Amino acid sequence: MKKAGLWIISVLCGFMALIGLFSLPASWGLLFFIIPALLFNPKFQDFLSNRKFEITKTMAIAAVVLPLVTTMVSAATSPQSTSSTQFASSMAATVSSTPSSSITASSDSPSTAGSSSNATTTSLASSAVPQVNRSSSPAPSSGAKLKVHYMDVGQGDSEFLELPNKQTMLIDAGNSDNGTQIVSYIKALGYNKIDYLIATHPHADHIGGMATVVSKLNIGKIYMPKKSTNTKTYEKLLVAIQNKGLKIHTAKAGVNIVKVGNLNIDIMAPVYITGDDLNEYSAVIKVTYGNNKFLFMGDAGEESERQITADVKADVLKVGHHGSKTSTSQSFLNKVKPKYAVIEVGAGNSYGHPTSAALTRLQNIGATIYRTDKDGTIVFTSDSKTITVNKKASSIKQNAP
Incomplete structure (x- = not known):
């Protein structure tokens, strides 16, 4: 026996x-x-x-x-x-019921959007060799357009990309009450599927509406940085992902999401961030379509900016952390050299975003600045050679902080 x-x-x-x-x-x-x-x-x-x-x-x-x-x-x-x-x-x-043992697991502390958070500390090392996505994605046809929608979600971030290969990407999903609005916006454009869903970091003004997006749309791949928190917003997103049987791919420097024809989508950061500031763990995404390049910073700050050694030169910069003083450093801007800068921010927000320091640096670099609190939803269109801008092309209900 x-x-x-x-x-x-x-x-x-x-x-x-x-x-x-x-x-x-x-x-x-x-x-x-x-x-x-x-x-x-x-x-x-x-x-x-x-x-x-x-x-x-x-x-x-x-x-x-x-x-x-x-x-x-x-x-x-x-x-x-x-x-x-x-x-x-x-x-x-x-x-474990055979010999008795006692295990104690530490729990994370709640985080607040726009501030540092106590969470499980995880070191993310950069990959020496880029991890190339091997899944079959269609290549863009000649003359196909890339459309980037910087959605007005108030004091939060959300960008929807109509890729030139007929796939879609959503980077962040604003606050919790933006979820249904974002789903309606995407469906109105004729889409029911998000091929690539990116949660840049687990702050409520970036992932608040994502559980609704996951529940109401078909989802392909999900990318999130390896940094967790125990807020109800984050847990709600994990439950929504679990309920659909989806797998989370780690967002870190060196990961390639799409590489077909002249379309390339790479994750540039986090590199080797440590500590408790969730903003610094933000997934930084670079989309290259022919001669045109778009950079999405999430809430990445100066520490993450310093660690990125890959080529970040871009035509369009989604400004980090809503234009706070701790992001968009001069040394980083000198590497990006953006022609356009987009700041996603809520009118009259209590954080003072965007700061005059960030705006001055962007103006000095020669970037044309667009702001969702003043211009509404902004749509950039690229044919792989030239970029056009359409302000207030459509609207997402704004959230006052």
Whole structure:
């Protein structure tokens, strides 16, 4: 009877290790279940016994506790929340009932949009070799247009891209009450699917309406930085993603989202940000269509700007952090050299955005400035060679802060 119990534990632990292997890198902690899988295997125990090696009680307990701890750590450092992860966690709980153990997991602190937040600290290292997207995406046809909609969502960010290969991308989704408005806006343009959904960072004025977007539209791939928080807005988004069985791809420097024909979409940051400021973990996206380039900064500040070593030169800059004084540094602007700058900001907001310092730097670099609080929704159109601008092309109801 004892041997049968050992076989069950060994098989369960081996299964957990296999789940970890096929879920890399998100579930790396499960790989350590290979240790109890071997240690409790009756055949392996006989092998050790023949060599006069005795498995002590301390060794057995340690063999179970170690994979439980590594599983908790890998779960805490990943924003992914999928049914497979939950299944793995429940299996881990079953195995842990053999030798008793106690695991304490740390929780994140709530964050406030526009300020630093206490959250699980995760270091994001840059990739030496770009991770190229291998999925089949159609190439743009000759003369196809790229349209970038900088939507007026008040004090928040949301950009909808009609890509020239007939796919779509949404970067951020404003505040919670912008969700339905954004969905209606996209459907009015004739789309029911977002091929690439980017949550630049988990602040409420960027992901507030995203749960609604995920629930009401078809979603292809989702990209989010590996930085979590425990706010209800963030948790609501994770639940919406889980309910649709979607997988979260890590947004970090070196990741390529699209590379077809003369259309290229890359993630430029975060590079190796540490600390608790969620803004600095913002996914920075560069869209290149022929000779035209668009750069989307999320709420990235000067620290992230300094770490980006890739080419950030762009025709159109979505200004970081709504034009705050801690973003859009002079040294960074000297690298971007934008012809146009778009600031997404709410009229009369309490943060003082955009700051006079940011506006002065943009003016000195020679950029034409557009603001959603003054110009409404702004649409840029590119044919891969030239860019045209249409102010107040359409509107999203504005949120006063």
